[in-house]
Amino acid sequence: LKIAVFASGGGSNFQALAEAVRATNIPAELALLVCDKPAARVVQRAESLGVPTFLFKPKDYPSREAYEQEIVRRLNDEGIELIVLAGYMRLITDVIVKPYYGRMINIHPALLPAFPGVGAVRQALEYGVKLTGVTVHFVDGGMDTGPIVAQRAVEVREGDTEETLAERIHAAEHELLPLAVRWIAEGRVTLTDRKVNVRPGE
Numbered sequence: 001l002k003i004a005v006f007a008s009g010g011g012s013n014f015q016a017l018a019e020a021v022r023a024t025n026i027p028a029e030l031a032l033l034v035c036d037k038p039a040a041r042v043v044q045r046a047e048s049l050g051v052p053t054f055l056f057k058p059k060d061y062p063s064r065e066a067y068e069q070e071i072v073r074r075l076n077d078e079g080i081e082l083i084v085l086a087g088y089m090r091l092i093t094d095v096i097v098k099p100y101y102g103r104m105i106n107i108h109p110a111l112l113p114a115f116p117g118v119g120a121v122r123q124a125l126e127y128g129v130k131l132t133g134v135t136v137h138f139v140d141g142g143m144d145t146g147p148i149v150a151q152r153a154v155e156v157r158e159g160d161t162e163e164t165l166a167e168r169i170h171a172a173e174h175e176l177l178p179l180a181v182r183w184i185a186e187g188r189v190t191l192t193d194r195k196v197n198v199r200p201g202e
């Protein structure tokens with residue numbers, strides 16, 4: 001399975017996925033990084049890992065649709081079969097959603113549908129939930145909406161700050177994202193009527 005990761009920032013999930021794909025027997029190849037921020041740390045990570053990068057500056061294009069068309073061309077050229085949004089800080093339009101619905105996932109640092117959008121870890125702390133976590137879901141063009149593939153719970157501890165909680169959430173993400181990608185790469189994930197079914201592995 002040929003994968004493109006879209007990321008705008010640190011890229012720890014990109015790294016975790018790239019390492020998992022290499023170190024384990026996930027039948028997948030991380031073939032492309034798509035990034036809208038030339039200075040992002042994820043760009044250096046891709047370089048060290050030898051993953052080709054498509055870097056673009058949204059300002060160089062007349063519209064969101066225009067740069068998305070360019071992205072879709074690149075994805076087609078590379079034969080990308082799965083898109084993974086891992087800290088890609090932009091909304092995605094139908095230009096990408098239509099051709100990739102059911103083949104594009106996002107990772108979010110909360111138990112959706114709770115706390116969508118930016119600052120999910122802070123939102124959870126401010127609300128005072130005792131349990132939060134991580135969600136991997138198919139992307140339907142809404143803000144962190146779409147059929148849920150996998151979730152993992154993370155407990156909020158007494159005295160947690162945004163930093164300490166985010167650290168444990170990140171650790172959970174680094175396990176859950178490669179796992180969800182494995183399920184998809186192994187052909188165990190089906191999407192019907194907005195519900196995801198995951199067939200158990202051997």
Ligand code: GRF
Binds near residue numbers: 010011014108173
């Ligand atoms: C992660 O928390 C992810 O859930 C969210 O953005 C963050 C990206 O972190 N969508 P990183 O860039 O992978 O370190």
